[in-house]
Every structure is written in C-alpha cells, then in structure tokens.
C-alpha cells in the first residue's frame with residue numbers, strides 16, 4: 001500500500017522532551033516519550049493504544065494528529081508530510097489547515113474542552129461554520145438538532161440551549177464527539193475518552209462512537225490504559241491493538257491475536273491485570289512481573305526496556321535491543337521480543353538473576 005493510501009502514516013517517530021532539572025534549571029534531561037514508533041492508520045480503521053501511565057500514548061496520539069511535532073521521523077496525512085505542509089505556508093499539495101481539520105481529538109475531560117460560557121448550539125455551530133460556510137442558520141440548527149437526537153439527547157431543542165454545567169459527564173462527552181464529527185474528520189484521537197465515565201456508560205459511549213463511525217467514515221485512534229475497553233472498541237470494529245511500553249510499540253496486531261495469542265511478556269502481564277479477558281488469570285493470583293516499578297523514562301533500561309520487569313528475561317535482554325518480528329508469519333501481528341526468534345542468542349543465554357532494586361534504580365538513574 002502506498003503511503004498516500006494511509007490516512008496517517010507514522011514512520012520511525014521519536015518525540016524527546018528536554019526537561020530542566022537541578023537548581024535554576026541548569027541541568028537538563030531528555031524524556032524519550034516516544035522512541036522509534038511506526039504505525040499506519042487506514043480508512044475506517046480503529047487502533048487502540050494501550051499501556052501504563054507515562055508510556056507515551058498521548059504523545060504518540062498527538063503526533064498522529066499533527067498537534068505534537070516529532071523530534072525525529074515523519075508523520076504523513078494521505079502521503080503529505082504534515083510538518084512540511086505546516087512550514088510551507090500553503091504551497092503543499094494538502095494545506096495544513098485542511099489536515100488539521102481532518103484530524104480531530106476528544107479528550108478524557110470533555111468539561112475542560114467545552115467553553116463553560118457557550119451553549120451547546122453555539123459550540124456545535126463552530127465546526128459547521130468552518131466546514132460548510134454556505135449553510136443557512138436554519139439548516140445549521142436542523143443539523144445540530146438531528147445530531148443531538150442521534151446521540152439520544154432528547155428533546156434536542158432543550159439540550160441545544162444548555163450550558164456545559166447543565167450536562168452530565170456522558171452528555172458532555174457526546175457533545176464533544178458531535179463537535180469532532182461535524183468537522184468531517186478522517187481520524188479522531190479519542191484520548192481516554194471513556195475513562196472518566198461511569199462503568200455503566202462506557203460501553204454505551206463506545207457503541208455510539210462505533211455507530212457514528214459508519215455514518216461519518218472516520219477512523220479512531222483510541223487511547224486507554226485499560227485493555228478491556230481497548231479490546232471492546234477495537235474488537236467490535238475489527239481493528240487492532242497496539243501495546244506501548246516506555247515509548248516503544250512492543251506489540252501490534254488484530255484484537256483476536258492480541259487477546260488470544262499475546263506474545264510479548266508485557267502484553268501477557270496486561271492481560272493478567274484484565275481478568276475479564278484472561279480466563280487463566282484467576283488460576284495464578286501472583287503478578288507475572290518481577291517488579292511493579294516502572295523505570296524512569298529519562299533513563300530507560302539498556303537492551304530490551306522491559307527486561308527489568310520481565311519474567312522471561314535472560315542476560316541477552318540486558319544487552320541487545322529487540323527488533324520488530326512477525327508472529328507465526330502473520331505480517332499484521334508483530335512483537336519486539338527475542339522469544340519470537342528461535343535462533344536468537346537469547347535461548348542460550350543464562351536466566352537473568354533477580355534484578356535487585358539497586359540495579360533497577362541504577363538503570364533508572366544512570
């Protein structure tokens with residue numbers, strides 16, 4: 001598939017943040033928030049990124065929608081380099097404004113993204129004015145009422161007059177979703193978009209997102225620390241799950257493959273932590289991880305970054321960096337773990353002794 005057939009294509013993306021440390025900020029550290037990630041998002045695709053807090057999900061998501069500039073690597077929208085479009089002041093084949101309009105976001109906290117002083121009608125008029133400036137006021141109202149009804153906010157005439165503080169959390173998130181969809185986006189970054197909702201409302205919201213996906217022909221990059229939510233939304237859409245660890249994409253594949261045939265020891269640990277997905281989880285209540293401590297992203301461990309916590313780690317994992325390998329010949333299921341390579345030195349390498357807390361700390365502070 002050529003790169004202009006992908007809605008968004010991320011190639012070898014690095015996002016490194018320089019942070020000031022020490023008194024008067026004289027020292028600086030580099031946080032490798034995203035470190036060498038490639039990912040293609042297709043038309044009507046659903047990709048769910050999963051991983052612990054701080055592993056780089058939001059940073060990668062913002063890079064995919066052209067909000068965060070990568071420090072290395074390329075991000076393309078339909079074959080057009082997004083940052084080249086931004087820097088070219090209008091001479092690119094797809095203007096930056098159009099790209100940004102096509103790549104939308106809904107946040108975890110819709111309350112914070114909705115203007116408290118504007119009614120729902122006003123908030124939802126903005127994207128329609130931007131995308132369809134010729135639309136009459138009457139038609140705009142009709143369209144907004146139709147959308148509010150569509151998401152179950154009845155009667156729409158009453159809801160359209162409300163301010164954000166007069167809406168529940170689920171209703172605010174629906175307004176945020178409509179606002180994003182009215183831009184006619186090709187991709188919506190849904191960043192923990194259901195995490196703040198009551199458990200009972202999460203499935204409803206995910207179902208609504210998927211129903212509207214069909215109508216609006218959009219793709220979703222869905223971010224969650226919760227593998228159960230991610231596998232629900234991506235599973236219903238026949239999509240993929242990407243597992244992130246310390247800035248890297250360590251496993252990527254179709255939902256069924258990731259849930260029924262997880263390969264990376266970190267994916268298996270996430271499965272263990274999501275009992276509804278793992279039928280064997282009850283059998284062994286002890287955590288499969290060596291330690292629950294997440295290393296400092298300013299100084300990730302050498303070799304495989306997961307080795308300090310990996311139950312399968314061997315000496316080789318301290319020294320070599322695993323590349324991306326296809327699982328059982330499936331090109332759509334990839335993993336970065338030596339255990340997928342029958343010929344790797346890993347298999348002749350001694351088991352890793354318990355990583356002492358000291359060693360883990362040293363790895364984190366070197």
Ligand SMILES: Nc1ncnc2c1ncn2[C@@H]1O[C@H](COP(=O)(O)OP(=O)(O)OP(=O)(O)O)[C@@H](O)[C@H]1O
Pocket residue numbers: 017018019031032033051052053054055056057058059060225297
């Ligand atoms: N603007 C920034 N400046 C410095 N460091 C940053 C910045 N943005 C993110 N980071 C750091 O980059 C790393 C990845 O952050 P990111 O928010 O992408 O992770 P995440 O997986 O989305 O986490 P969470 O689920 O908690 O939002 C973290 O260590 C974070 O502190």
